[in-house]
Amino acid sequence: MPTMITNRVLCLPNDMYVVMTAAGDVLVNSPPESLKFLLAHGLTPPRYVVLPPDAPPGSEPGSHGFVYRGINYASVEFLIYANFFGQQQKITLITPTIAQAQRLQVLLRETINGPTAPDEWPGPWLQRECAAVAFFPPLGRAPTIDDMMTIVNLESGGGDLGQVQITYDGSNFTFTENGTEIARIPTTITAVAHPLTVAPPRPLLRQAITLQFIGGSDGFDPTGITTCFLAYFGNRQPLLFDAAAYLNVRLAHLGLSPRQIDLVIISHLHEDHIAGLPELILTGGKRVQLVTASTIYRSLLRVLSEMLDLTPATVAELFDFYPLEPGQPLELNGYQFIATYAVHSVPTIAVKVNGIGYSGDMRYDEVWLEHLHQIGHLSAERLDELRRFADGVELLVHDMGGGAIHTTPSAQLLRTLSARSRRLILAHTSRQHLDVTADIADRVEIAVSGHIVGAGDIVRDDEHRQRFETLTICPIFARLTASARSKLAQQCTVRNFSTGSVIAHEGEASDGCAYVIHQGIVEIVVGGEPVRLLGRGHSLGERGALIGEPRTSTLVAHSDVQLLQITPELFAFVADQLGLRAAFARAEWLWLKSTLGQLPWATLLDLALDFTPHPIAAGDVLCQRGEVGTYGYLLISGRLHFSGETSGESEQSGHCFGMRSALRGEPYRLTVRALTEGMVWSIDSTALQRLYLMYPDLLLHWQTIDR
CATH class of the missing domain: 2.60.120.10 (Jelly Rolls)
Known part of the structure; x- marks a missing residue:
C-alpha cells in the first residue's frame, strides 16, 4: 500500500513523524535528540512512540537491529524522562516485533538502572551510592523502567490504543481511528540524518593543553549540544570525551574527521553521553580505541548487543577496549589516566589525564556527601576519595545540571571546585550565566558549543602539515609513502566554497581533477535527493579523473568548504603509483552489483585495490x-x-x-x-x-x- 501523509501528520527531520490521534500524539521513529527536535518545533513530547522495524541484516554496511547507517532509531531515553519527570506519566514504546520489545527492555534497563546482575557491579557500595542519587521521593526509592514506561509490540496486538489502532504490513505503519484510516507512515529510513544544531567553527590556537567543546549542554536543551569535548596535547591527535549524537557531522563542522581521534573516553552510558558512539564505531572510518572501566564496558557490550541485534562477542570485535579501573592508573599512547567512580545514578567514572579532569555527571555536593557518610552509604576512605577526585589538574570540566542526579551550582560549591584546579569549566548545563563571585570569576567559565579553553605555551602549526594530515586520513592517498604525501601536500591547491554553493553539477563534464575535503562538509545529491554528507579526508572526483566520465552526483557545500585540488597531472602520478586504473572496473562492479553500492565511490575504489x-x-x-x-x-x-x-x-x-x-x-x-x-x-x-x-x-x- 502506498504511503498516506494527511493533515493529521507532522513531518519532522530525520524521518520523524508525529501523528495526531484521538488517543494522543504518536511519534513514529526516534533518532537521537528526538526530544530536542520536538521541543524546537513547539511540541509536547508524545506519550506514544512507534519504533521502526530492524534494519535488514546485510542490507547496507553499518546497519543491523535498530541502527541505520550508524544512527540508532530507538533513542528514547530522554523522551522517557520528559514524560515521567516532566508530565508525571508513563510512556508507551511500541515495537513491530516481540523480539524488538524484549531487546529494548534489556537495553533501557541497562542504561537507566545500571547492570542487572549484582556481580556486574564493582561492589554493593556503588549500588548503594547510585540508588541514593537516583532516589525519587514520590516513590520512596529509585525509579525502575517499569515505573517509567510500558513496552508493547504490534506482533502481539500492542497497537490497540482504544479508539486508535496501529498496524504494520512490512512497509507502512497504518493508523485507523474509529474504523477510518487517518495515516499510513513509511517504515523505511531514507533521510540523511542531520543534527538540530552544530558547534560554530572557531579558530583553534593550540596550546600545551587545549579543550574544544562540541557541546556543553544537556539532553533537554533544544538550542545546545550535550557535553562532548576534544582534548589536544600540543600537536597530537585529540582525545574525545564522551560521544554526542550525530558526531561525524559535528566533527566535520569543526574541520575534523573521526579518523583524527586518538582515544575515546566514555564516562557512563546515559544516552546523552553515548548517542554518537554507534555512529563513530560503525561509520567513523577508523577503529575506535575505547577507554572506560570494565563495569561500564560490559554494560556497553550488552547495550550495543541489543541495539544491533548481535551477540556481545560480535560487538566486542568492532572496537578495541582498554580498561581504566578506578584506583589503577593506565598508561596508554603516552597518556596517564587515573579514574574514580563518580557519584551518579549508574556506574560512572571521573577521569584525570595529563592535567585534564572530567567529572562525568558526578553529583558533587560536600554537604550531601557528608550526609551519605553519616548514614553509612559512604566510608571515610570513599568520602576522602571523592573530595580529592580532581586535585592537581590544570583544567577541570565539571558536569552540572542540578536536580537529584547532577551537581547543583552554588557560590560555595563553585569556590570549592575552582580550588581544585587552575581553571574550572562548567558543562552539562543550558545556563549561559551563573552567579560567580568576584574572587573566582577569572577561573570559572561555562562551556557552550564550540567553546575553546587553553593552558600553557602556544604550539605553532602550519598549513603544509594540515594538508599532509588531510591526505593522511584519506584512505586512498594514505596508501602513498609519507614523502609522496608530503610532496603532494605542497603541490596541491586549495579551493574555497561558501555555504550553499554548488561545487559540481550532476551530468556536467569532469575537469579531470580529484579533490579531498580539507575543511567543512559536502552534501552529495543524486537525482535531486541528498544521499550522504562527507567531511574532512573524503576524496571526490576520482571517476572523472580516471575515465573522464561526467559527474554522477551534485556536490553542494553544506558549510563553508575547502577542497584540496589535485590536478590531472598530479592525479595521474597517484593513479600509476597505486594502480587505480586497474582497480577501476572492480570499483564499478562493487558500486553497481553489490550491497556496498551505498558507500562513497572513493571508498569502493579503496576496497577494490585490495581484491x-x-x-x-x-x-x-x-x-x-x-x-x-x-x-x-x-x-x-x-x-x-x-x-x-x-x-x-x-x-x-x-x-x-x-x-x-x-x-x-x-x-x-x-x-x-x-x-x-x-x-x-x-x-x-x-x-x-x-x-x-x-x-x-x-x-x-x-x-x-x-x-
Missing part, C-alpha cells in the same frame, strides 16, 4: 574445511557448492566466504568447490586486517553475509 580477480574452473577447491584461512573470497560469477557445518549451493554474485577465517587466522568452516567456471576475487589476511582497522561497518556487513 585480486581469479578465474575459476569447475572442480576448483577454494576453501578446504579445517585448513587455516589465508584468503577471503567474493563470488563474481559462476556457481559454488558449500559443504561442512552447512551445505548448499550459491550463484549469487557478491556472496562472501572465508572472510572471517582469514581475518582471524582460523580454520575454514566449510569446503567450497566450484561447480562451474566463473570468477572470484580474493583478499588476503593482511588486507583484511587493514579493513578491520578502517571500516568496522564493512566488518559487520561481511560477518552478516559471510558463510
